[in-house]
Amino acid sequence: MSYQSFKKRTYEILEKGTPDDKWSHRVDVFIISLILLNILAVVLESVLAIRENYQQVFNYFEIFSVIIFSIEYLFRIWSITENKKYQNPISGRLRYLFSFYSLIDLVAILPAYIPFFIGLDTRVVRGIRILRLFRILKLSRYNKAFSHLKQVIQSxxxxxxxxxxxxxxxxxxxxTLMYYVENEAQPEAFSSIPATMWWGVATLTTVGYGDVYPITETGKLMAGVIAILGVGLFALPAGILANGFGSNLEHKEEKNHNDERPCFCKHCGKKIIED
Amino acid sequence: MSYQSFKKRTYEILEKGTPDDKWSHRVDVFIISLILLNILAVVLESVLAIRENYQQVFNYFEIFSVIIFSIEYLFRIWSITENKKYQNPISGRLRYLFSFYSLIDLVAILPAYIPFFIGLDTRVVRGIRILRLFRILKLSRYNKAFSHLKQVIQSxxxxxxxxxxxxxxxxxxxxTLMYYVENEAQPEAFSSIPATMWWGVATLTTVGYGDVYPITETGKLMAGVIAILGVGLFALPAGILANGFGSNLEHKEEKNHNDERPCFCKHCGKKIIED
Amino acid sequence: MSYQSFKKRTYEILEKGTPDDKWSHRVDVFIISLILLNILAVVLESVLAIRENYQQVFNYFEIFSVIIFSIEYLFRIWSITENKKYQNPISGRLRYLFSFYSLIDLVAILPAYIPFFIGLDTRVVRGIRILRLFRILKLSRYNKAFSHLKQVIQSxxxxxxxxxxxxxxxxxxxxTLMYYVENEAQPEAFSSIPATMWWGVATLTTVGYGDVYPITETGKLMAGVIAILGVGLFALPAGILANGFGSNLEHKEEKNHNDERPCFCKHCGKKIIED
Amino acid sequence: MSYQSFKKRTYEILEKGTPDDKWSHRVDVFIISLILLNILAVVLESVLAIRENYQQVFNYFEIFSVIIFSIEYLFRIWSITENKKYQNPISGRLRYLFSFYSLIDLVAILPAYIPFFIGLDTRVVRGIRILRLFRILKLSRYNKAFSHLKQVIQSxxxxxxxxxxxxxxxxxxxxTLMYYVENEAQPEAFSSIPATMWWGVATLTTVGYGDVYPITETGKLMAGVIAILGVGLFALPAGILANGFGSNLEHKEEKNHNDERPCFCKHCGKKIIED
Structure with missing residues (x-):
C-alpha cells in the first residue's frame, strides 16, 4: 500500500466512513469502548477498596489509554489533509489543531504528560485526575444524542x-428578601445574600434538602409565596427543552407524511393537488 | 360439544373474543380480579400484624391462584393452535411457549413449583415471594393503559x-466534580464517585432527601449551578412523554376534524374519499 | 308584584341572569363573598390565639351563614320550576334536589343541623367542622376556573x-422491591410494603421529606434507578394537563384568527377564499 | 448646539435610538452596567467580611449611583416632550411622571433621599437597603427577556x-384536612390550618424540606393521595408558561414558513401580498 493510499485509508477509518466500511466501524467501536472504560475507571478508582487492590491495573490501563489516544490524535492530524477543508499540509493542519474536536482530543491526553514537565505535587496529580473526566467529551464526535441535543438547544x-x-x-x-426577613432569627444559615442563595436554589429547583429553611412566620409566608410563584419559572427551561424535542419530532413526522403519501382522486384518477 | 369445537370455544374465551361474547368477558374479569387480588395479597402479607393473623388464608389463596393460573396456562397452550399464527400442534405451540405473553404466564406460576424441586431454604422462599410480584405483568394482556403507554414510548x-x-x-x-470538591470536607458522605452519585440522583431528580448535601462554599456553589442547569435535563423524559401523549391526542382530533370537512378534487370537482 | 312574577324574578336573580341584571349580579357577589369568608373563618378559627379571643364572633358568623345558605337553598328549590327542565312542581323539584349543585348546597348546610338531632358529642362537633370546608364547592357554580379545569380534565x-x-x-x-431490599437494614421505616409506599410516594413525586430513605448500597442503587426512570412517569399527569390547557388555547386562537380577519386580494380587491 | 437640538439629542440617546446611534448605545451600556453593579453591591454588602473591609467603597458607589440615576431621571423628564405622546411641557411631563418606567426610576432613587427628611433610625436604613433592590426593575426598560416573558404571561x-x-x-x-388528621399527633407542627399550609406548600411544590411531615398512618395515607393528585396541579403554571413560549416560537416559524410559500388569488391568479 502506497503512502498516499495508506493516509487516505487512515482518514477514512478515523473519520466516520461509509456505513459498510467494516474497519472504520471496528475502530469506532474500539475507541468508544475505550472512552467508556476510561469513565468507568475514573468512577471505580474513586472507591477506596477498589483503588487499594487494583491500583496497578488502573495505572497500566491509564498508560494504555494515553498511548492509544495519543496515536489516534497523531494519526488524525497526519491524515486530516485528506479532508478538502484542511488540504494544506501546514495551514490546514494548524486550523484543524484548533478545531473543536481536535482540542477535545488534546485535552484528553495532555494532562497525562504534565507530570513530565512539572514536579509530581499531590495537587497536580489531583488536578490531572479531574481532567481525565473530559475524555467523556470525546464521545461527542460519535454520538447522535449529543448532536440532537445540541440542535434542540440551538433552536x-x-x-x-x-x-x-x-x-x-x-x-x-x-x-435578598429572605435574607432581610430571616437573618435575625437564623444569623448563621441566612448569614448573607450569597449564603441565602443556597436556600434559594434548593427551594426554587424544589430539591429542598432541608438543611436551610425559614423558621419565622414572615419567612415561611414569604417562602411559600416565592415557592408557588417561582417554581414555575425554574421549571421553564425543562419545558422549553421538551417542547423543542417535541416540535423537532413533529416536523419530521409532517415531512414523512407529505413525502410518502401522494394521493389520487378516486373519481378521475388524477393526483390530488393541495394549494 | 365435539373436541374440536370445545378447543375453538376455549380459544375464543381465553383470547379476547368478540365484544358481545359474554363468557369471554366473564373469564377476563375473573382473571383480572385474581391478578389484582394477588397484588393486594403480596402487599398485605408484608404487614406483620396481618401476616400473623391470616397466614393460613394467604396460603390457601396462593394455592388457589397457582392452580387457576396453571390451568389457564395449560388451556392457552392447548387451544393456541386455533390461532393461524401457531397452527402447527408442535412447532406452533413451541413458538407460542417462547412468545412474550406466554413467558409472563410461566414466570407467574413457575416460582410456586420451585420448592418441590429444591429444599425449602428461607432464602428461596424469600426469592419466590418477590417473583409473585411479576404476576402484575399478566395484566399487560388486558390493559389498554399498557398498550397506549407502550405506543407513546415507542414513538x-x-x-x-x-x-x-x-x-x-x-x-x-x-x-465526579462534587466528589473532588466535597470529599475532603465530608469523607464519609462523599467517599467515592459512586457514593456521590447518590447525592447526584437525589439532587438532579429534585427528590433531595437531605441526608447528603455539600457543606463547603465551593461545593454549594457548584451544586447550585448543577441544580439550575441539570434539573431541566432530568425533567426532559417527563416532558417528552407528555408531549408524546399530547401529539397522540392531536392526531386523533385531526382525524375527527378531517372527517367533518369534506375536500373536493380540483380536476373533476367530486368529493375526495380517503381509504 | 304577583306571586308568579316574584318567583320568576327570584329564579332570575339566583341563577346567573343576563349580564346587565344588577340585582342578580349583586346577589352573586354577596354569596361568593360569604363563601370566601366562610373558608377564611375555617382557616382562622383553627389558630388558637384567634379562636380564644373571637369564639363568639365565629359562632355568630356561622349562624348567620347557615341562615343565609338555608334561605338560598329554599328559594332555589321554590323557584326552580321556572326552569323548563324542572317545570313540574313535584317531580321537577325532586329531580333538582338530587342534581349536582343542589346536593352541594345541601351538604353546605346540613352538618350545621346535625347537633339538633344527635347529642353534642365532641367527635360530632369535630366532624361538622371539617364538613364546613365543603362550602368551598359552592363556588363551583360561579367560577369559570372550575368549568375550564373540568373541561380540560374531561378532554x-x-x-x-x-x-x-x-x-x-x-x-x-x-x-415491593425496596421493601425486600431495605427491610432487614431498617426494619422500622421499611416495616411493610404499605409502609414502604410512604417512601415511594415521597420519592416518586420528588417531595423527598428525608424521613425515610435507603441506607444500604443495594437500596440506594435501586432507589436511584427507580427515581431516574419513575420521576418522569409521576410528572406525566402535570404535563398532560398542561398540554390540555395549551391545545384549548390554540383552538381558541385559531378560531379568532379565522373569524376576525377576512383578507382581500391586493390586485383585484376581491375577498380571498381559502379552500 | 442649540437648546432645542440638545434636548432632541438627549431624548434620542436616553430612549432607545436607532441601532447605529453610537452614543445612545454607549449610554445604554453604561446604565445597564451600573444597574448590574448595584445589584452586585447589594449582594456583596450583605457579606459581613466584605462589608467590614469595603464599607467606604460601597458608600461612595452608592452616592455615585444615586447621582447618576438622578441625573438620568431629570434628563428623561426634561427631554420627554420630544415624544409626541408627552408633547405638552406641563401635562405631558406630568403624565410621563406617572408612567410605569418613570415610577420605577423614581423608586430607584427616592429611598436614598429619605434620610435627609426623616431621622437616621436603624429601621429606616434597613428599609432603604431593601428598596435599593428595586433598581433591578430599571433593567426592564432595556431587556428583551422581560418583554418576551411579559408577552407570554399576557397571552x-x-x-x-x-x-x-x-x-x-x-x-x-x-x-385543612391534614390539620384535622395530624393536629392531635403533632400539636406543634400542625398547630393550625395556616401553620399546616407551610407543610402544604412544601409538599405540593415538591420542595419537601423535611421539617414538617405527617407521622400518623392516616396522615401519611392522606398526604400520599394529596401528593400524587396535587403535584400535577402545582406543576401546571410551569407547563402553561412553557407551552406559551413554545407556541410563540411556532407562530414565528409559521410566519417564516408563510413567507416562503407564496399564495395566489383565486379570482385574478396573482400572488397574494400580506401587509
Whole structure:
C-alpha cells in the first residue's frame, strides 16, 4: 500500500466512513469502548477498596489509554489533509489543531504528560485526575444524542437564555428578601445574600434538602409565596427543552407524511393537488 | 360439544373474543380480579400484624391462584393452535411457549413449583415471594393503559434514549466534580464517585432527601449551578412523554376534524374519499 | 308584584341572569363573598390565639351563614320550576334536589343541623367542622376556573387515567422491591410494603421529606434507578394537563384568527377564499 | 448646539435610538452596567467580611449611583416632550411622571433621599437597603427577556389565573384536612390550618424540606393521595408558561414558513401580498 493510499485509508477509518466500511466501524467501536472504560475507571478508582487492590491495573490501563489516544490524535492530524477543508499540509493542519474536536482530543491526553514537565505535587496529580473526566467529551464526535441535543438547544437558545435570565433575577430577588426577613432569627444559615442563595436554589429547583429553611412566620409566608410563584419559572427551561424535542419530532413526522403519501382522486384518477 | 369445537370455544374465551361474547368477558374479569387480588395479597402479607393473623388464608389463596393460573396456562397452550399464527400442534405451540405473553404466564406460576424441586431454604422462599410480584405483568394482556403507554414510548423512544444518555452523562460528570470538591470536607458522605452519585440522583431528580448535601462554599456553589442547569435535563423524559401523549391526542382530533370537512378534487370537482 | 312574577324574578336573580341584571349580579357577589369568608373563618378559627379571643364572633358568623345558605337553598328549590327542565312542581323539584349543585348546597348546610338531632358529642362537633370546608364547592357554580379545569380534565381524562394507573403500578412495584431490599437494614421505616409506599410516594413525586430513605448500597442503587426512570412517569399527569390547557388555547386562537380577519386580494380587491 | 437640538439629542440617546446611534448605545451600556453593579453591591454588602473591609467603597458607589440615576431621571423628564405622546411641557411631563418606567426610576432613587427628611433610625436604613433592590426593575426598560416573558404571561394569563386559583383552593383543602388528621399527633407542627399550609406548600411544590411531615398512618395515607393528585396541579403554571413560549416560537416559524410559500388569488391568479 502506497503512502498516499495508506493516509487516505487512515482518514477514512478515523473519520466516520461509509456505513459498510467494516474497519472504520471496528475502530469506532474500539475507541468508544475505550472512552467508556476510561469513565468507568475514573468512577471505580474513586472507591477506596477498589483503588487499594487494583491500583496497578488502573495505572497500566491509564498508560494504555494515553498511548492509544495519543496515536489516534497523531494519526488524525497526519491524515486530516485528506479532508478538502484542511488540504494544506501546514495551514490546514494548524486550523484543524484548533478545531473543536481536535482540542477535545488534546485535552484528553495532555494532562497525562504534565507530570513530565512539572514536579509530581499531590495537587497536580489531583488536578490531572479531574481532567481525565473530559475524555467523556470525546464521545461527542460519535454520538447522535449529543448532536440532537445540541440542535434542540440551538433552536430554543433564545428562549432558554430568557428563562435563565429570569431565573437568575428571581433567585437574587428572592434571596435578598429572605435574607432581610430571616437573618435575625437564623444569623448563621441566612448569614448573607450569597449564603441565602443556597436556600434559594434548593427551594426554587424544589430539591429542598432541608438543611436551610425559614423558621419565622414572615419567612415561611414569604417562602411559600416565592415557592408557588417561582417554581414555575425554574421549571421553564425543562419545558422549553421538551417542547423543542417535541416540535423537532413533529416536523419530521409532517415531512414523512407529505413525502410518502401522494394521493389520487378516486373519481378521475388524477393526483390530488393541495394549494 | 365435539373436541374440536370445545378447543375453538376455549380459544375464543381465553383470547379476547368478540365484544358481545359474554363468557369471554366473564373469564377476563375473573382473571383480572385474581391478578389484582394477588397484588393486594403480596402487599398485605408484608404487614406483620396481618401476616400473623391470616397466614393460613394467604396460603390457601396462593394455592388457589397457582392452580387457576396453571390451568389457564395449560388451556392457552392447548387451544393456541386455533390461532393461524401457531397452527402447527408442535412447532406452533413451541413458538407460542417462547412468545412474550406466554413467558409472563410461566414466570407467574413457575416460582410456586420451585420448592418441590429444591429444599425449602428461607432464602428461596424469600426469592419466590418477590417473583409473585411479576404476576402484575399478566395484566399487560388486558390493559389498554399498557398498550397506549407502550405506543407513546415507542414513538418517542429515540428522544427518550437521547435524554436518558444525557442524564447519565450529566450524573457522572456532576458526581465526579462534587466528589473532588466535597470529599475532603465530608469523607464519609462523599467517599467515592459512586457514593456521590447518590447525592447526584437525589439532587438532579429534585427528590433531595437531605441526608447528603455539600457543606463547603465551593461545593454549594457548584451544586447550585448543577441544580439550575441539570434539573431541566432530568425533567426532559417527563416532558417528552407528555408531549408524546399530547401529539397522540392531536392526531386523533385531526382525524375527527378531517372527517367533518369534506375536500373536493380540483380536476373533476367530486368529493375526495380517503381509504 | 304577583306571586308568579316574584318567583320568576327570584329564579332570575339566583341563577346567573343576563349580564346587565344588577340585582342578580349583586346577589352573586354577596354569596361568593360569604363563601370566601366562610373558608377564611375555617382557616382562622383553627389558630388558637384567634379562636380564644373571637369564639363568639365565629359562632355568630356561622349562624348567620347557615341562615343565609338555608334561605338560598329554599328559594332555589321554590323557584326552580321556572326552569323548563324542572317545570313540574313535584317531580321537577325532586329531580333538582338530587342534581349536582343542589346536593352541594345541601351538604353546605346540613352538618350545621346535625347537633339538633344527635347529642353534642365532641367527635360530632369535630366532624361538622371539617364538613364546613365543603362550602368551598359552592363556588363551583360561579367560577369559570372550575368549568375550564373540568373541561380540560374531561378532554384528557383517558390519558390521565392511563398515567394514573401506570403511576399506581409503578408505586406498588417500586415499594415491593425496596421493601425486600431495605427491610432487614431498617426494619422500622421499611416495616411493610404499605409502609414502604410512604417512601415511594415521597420519592416518586420528588417531595423527598428525608424521613425515610435507603441506607444500604443495594437500596440506594435501586432507589436511584427507580427515581431516574419513575420521576418522569409521576410528572406525566402535570404535563398532560398542561398540554390540555395549551391545545384549548390554540383552538381558541385559531378560531379568532379565522373569524376576525377576512383578507382581500391586493390586485383585484376581491375577498380571498381559502379552500 | 442649540437648546432645542440638545434636548432632541438627549431624548434620542436616553430612549432607545436607532441601532447605529453610537452614543445612545454607549449610554445604554453604561446604565445597564451600573444597574448590574448595584445589584452586585447589594449582594456583596450583605457579606459581613466584605462589608467590614469595603464599607467606604460601597458608600461612595452608592452616592455615585444615586447621582447618576438622578441625573438620568431629570434628563428623561426634561427631554420627554420630544415624544409626541408627552408633547405638552406641563401635562405631558406630568403624565410621563406617572408612567410605569418613570415610577420605577423614581423608586430607584427616592429611598436614598429619605434620610435627609426623616431621622437616621436603624429601621429606616434597613428599609432603604431593601428598596435599593428595586433598581433591578430599571433593567426592564432595556431587556428583551422581560418583554418576551411579559408577552407570554399576557397571552396565557387567563390559564395562569385559573391554575393559580385551583392551586390556592387545593392548598386550603389539603391543609385543612391534614390539620384535622395530624393536629392531635403533632400539636406543634400542625398547630393550625395556616401553620399546616407551610407543610402544604412544601409538599405540593415538591420542595419537601423535611421539617414538617405527617407521622400518623392516616396522615401519611392522606398526604400520599394529596401528593400524587396535587403535584400535577402545582406543576401546571410551569407547563402553561412553557407551552406559551413554545407556541410563540411556532407562530414565528409559521410566519417564516408563510413567507416562503407564496399564495395566489383565486379570482385574478396573482400572488397574494400580506401587509
Amino acid at each position: 430554543t437558545k433564545e428562549q432558554l437564555a430568557i428563562s435563565l435570565f429570569a431565573v437568575l433575577m428571581l433567585l437574587v430577588i428572592s434571596s | 418517542t423512544k429515540e428522544q427518550l434514549a437521547i435524554s436518558l444518555f444525557a442524564v447519565l452523562m450529566l450524573l457522572v460528570i456532576s458526581s | 384528557t381524562k383517558e390519558q390521565l387515567a392511563i398515567s394514573l394507573f401506570a403511576v399506581l403500578m409503578l408505586l406498588v412495584i417500586s415499594s | 396565557t394569563k387567563e390559564q395562569l389565573a385559573i391554575s393559580l386559583f385551583a392551586v390556592l383552593m387545593l392548598l386550603v383543602i389539603s391543609s
